[in-house]
Amino acid sequence: MKEINFQELEGKSAGFYALLAVSGFFLLLGLYAAYNLEHHGHIISGMNNQIVWGIPHVFAIFLILAASGVLNVASISSVFRKTFYNPLARLSVLLAITLLLGGLTVLVLDLGRPDRLIVAMTTYNFKSIFAWNIILYNGFLLISIIYLWFMMERRMKQYYPTAGLVAFVWRILLTTGTGSIFGFLVAREAYNAAIMAPLFIALSLALGLAVFLLVLLIDCWQTHCSLGEGILQRPKKLLAVFIVAVFYFVLAYHLTNLYITGRHGVEYFILANGGIYTVLFWGGYIFLGTIMPLLLLYHDRFTQSRTSIAAAALLTILGGFSLLYVIIVGGQAYPLDIFPGMEVTSSSFFDGVVNSYTPSVWEILLGIGGVSLFVLLTTLALKILPFLPRSLADSDIEPEFRN
Amino acid sequence: MSPTQNRRDFLKKTATVAGLTTIAPGILFYNVSQAKPDGEAVTSKVRWGMLIDTTKCATGCTDCVDACTKEHGLNDNVSAEVAPQWIRKVGLRDKQTGKETSLPMLCQHCEEPPCVDVCPTGASFKRADGIVLVDKHTCIGCRYCMMACPYKARSFIHETLENQKPHSPRGKGTVESCTFCVHKVDKGEQPACVEACSNADHNAIIFGDIKDPESEISKKLAEVSSTALRADMKLNPGVRYQGI
Numbered sequence: 001m002k003e004i005n006f007q008e009l010e011g012k013s014a015g016f017y018a019l020l021a022v023s024g025f026f027l028l029l030g031l032y033a034a035y036n037l038e039h040h041g042h043i044i045s046g047m048n049n050q051i052v053w054g055i056p057h058v059f060a061i062f063l064i065l066a067a068s069g070v071l072n073v074a075s076i077s078s079v080f081r082k083t084f085y086n087p088l089a090r091l092s093v094l095l096a097i098t099l100l101l102g103g104l105t106v107l108v109l110d111l112g113r114p115d116r117l118i119v120a121m122t123t124y125n126f127k128s129i130f131a132w133n134i135i136l137y138n139g140f141l142l143i144s145i146i147y148l149w150f151m152m153e154r155r156m157k158q159y160y161p162t163a164g165l166v167a168f169v170w171r172i173l174l175t176t177g178t179g180s181i182f183g184f185l186v187a188r189e190a191y192n193a194a195i196m197a198p199l200f201i202a203l204s205l206a207l208g209l210a211v212f213l214l215v216l217l218i219d220c221w222q223t224h225c226s227l228g229e230g231i232l233q234r235p236k237k238l239l240a241v242f243i244v245a246v247f248y249f250v251l252a253y254h255l256t257n258l259y260i261t262g263r264h265g266v267e268y269f270i271l272a273n274g275g276i277y278t279v280l281f282w283g284g285y286i287f288l289g290t291i292m293p294l295l296l297l298y299h300d301r302f303t304q305s306r307t308s309i310a311a312a313a314l315l316t317i318l319g320g321f322s323l324l325y326v327i328i329v330g331g332q333a334y335p336l337d338i339f340p341g342m343e344v345t346s347s348s349f350f351d352g353v354v355n356s357y358t359p360s361v362w363e364i365l366l367g368i369g370g371v372s373l374f375v376l377l378t379t380l381a382l383k384i385l386p387f388l389p390r391s392l393a394d395s396d397i398e399p400e401f402r403n
Numbered sequence: 404m405s406p407t408q409n410r411r412d413f414l415k416k417t418a419t420v421a422g423l424t425t426i427a428p429g430i431l432f433y434n435v436s437q438a439k440p441d442g443e444a445v446t447s448k449v450r451w452g453m454l455i456d457t458t459k460c461a462t463g464c465t466d467c468v469d470a471c472t473k474e475h476g477l478n479d480n481v482s483a484e485v486a487p488q489w490i491r492k493v494g495l496r497d498k499q500t501g502k503e504t505s506l507p508m509l510c511q512h513c514e515e516p517p518c519v520d521v522c523p524t525g526a527s528f529k530r531a532d533g534i535v536l537v538d539k540h541t542c543i544g545c546r547y548c549m550m551a552c553p554y555k556a557r558s559f560i561h562e563t564l565e566n567q568k569p570h571s572p573r574g575k576g577t578v579e580s581c582t583f584c585v586h587k588v589d590k591g592e593q594p595a596c597v598e599a600c601s602n603a604d605h606n607a608i609i610f611g612d613i614k615d616p617e618s619e620i621s622k623k624l625a626e627v628s629s630t631a632l633r634a635d636m637k638l639n640p641g642v643r644y645q646g647i
Contacts, residue, residue: 041575043561048484052546052559112544112559112576120543123524130523130547186636187517187553336555338508338632339495342647345503346494348468349555350484 030369059367063103069208078164190331228394289319470599487558511640
């Protein structure tokens, strides 16, 4: 295989500065929102004592899932030894780090007491999956940085596959942990399911690859780098496989719940009678996030177009976001069954009724702030260090895939 | 006696007197504090529990809720969805028989509390005597305990608070719930809701040590049939209901 040359972004184009300015602006807005949430309290958010986790958590978990999923591109190259993916490995690890930083920032700034981050970092209850996640997230950042270093430093090349394997195992653990935040919630009917862990792993692979493809397409469109059709084909097919995998786990989850009589209520709520959650499930996740991208990726009429690939990636992200909203907010909107066999006739604390939630502008700004941090950090990193291959033209990558 | 010896004697005596006057109050106060029952460590020989007789609980009566609000200063001026509720009244109808019930719902002070299991920092904790509390100094406000509680017993403080009760500290950005009026129980008193129910002559709530076979609550529990809410979860709550 040919030697791959990497380079920094030139960073002189109007597009580059526009990206910095826009992401910087939204990051500042996000920080301002976080300041207000801290100063006034969560009273200015749409969250309340009935819906305790809202849109910031959807953003945060979305970014964290995408972070662990995007690392998959590097894993394919170093763990599964598909050298075809080698030129893309650096970018993959960089995106993993910046996406995670974006997600964690949202998660931390949404805390009631973000100033007590040091308490969360030093006082652990090891029975809590949340405490495990704090260790998993920090470990992921550290391992990814070492992985990247071994990848970029010639003297460390011999340890690079080992670092890749550690990173791969760690990311599987991390997403298992993220899924188990919900899987281990025994009291709520929409959660309390072991399948949450593999569902989140599949979702992370789909979201991560979708983000990766988008970044690659935007970068090559902006820098006019030669991106071969060949190099786009494999990740494109893989994205379709991941979308189907997510659908499989979602299907298994709902079929299980439909079989258990005690869970018919929550299933009816999500699938048929849940208002926004039903719309997001069928319209957002199933139609826009699953059927449409599969059509764009597989149908002969669209499959050769780059616009189709970009659209498919965008729709996958939209679908994943919708699914997370349905899982996180929809799962809380459905009332807890505190008194089985009883109907609640009155309550001053909204027992037995569907809880409503309308996100406030502050929470949405906080979430967008996390995405902006990801964009800003990525853009700056691409300017500072050589993450991008000089050419991604088919002939420059590998002769193997051309046949 | 030489003047040197005199001086030495004087210094010795002064030092002794000064030393005693410094240490003595400490020793005295130490004895006083040891003598007070609330200075003793909490023990697992006791488990505080509550038996609520729903047949005595009057529909429309909110005396227990009002007493709790007053005792802990919970009169936050916010919307109902955001307002904290450590205890609430719930009206129920049996889906099969149509029997109507009214009962107070509060933290069930589980033996195996899910809120304690999920808390990342250990701020949610259970005292040796079974009372489940939140350490307001280590709570980071993640609300995972609220997601985990099967009884919706916890509230998050969404706004800045003023005029708090010194015996019941609360803080913006942290989670809170019924404390079984731990500040009163430690002094040998009854929780505010129990007192209010008794003052209203309903006597629907009995509070006491369920590990002491001679306590009123233990005798009653041995005599009548009672229900643990969501018994299927095997959390062994400290609050039991009679008549549902």
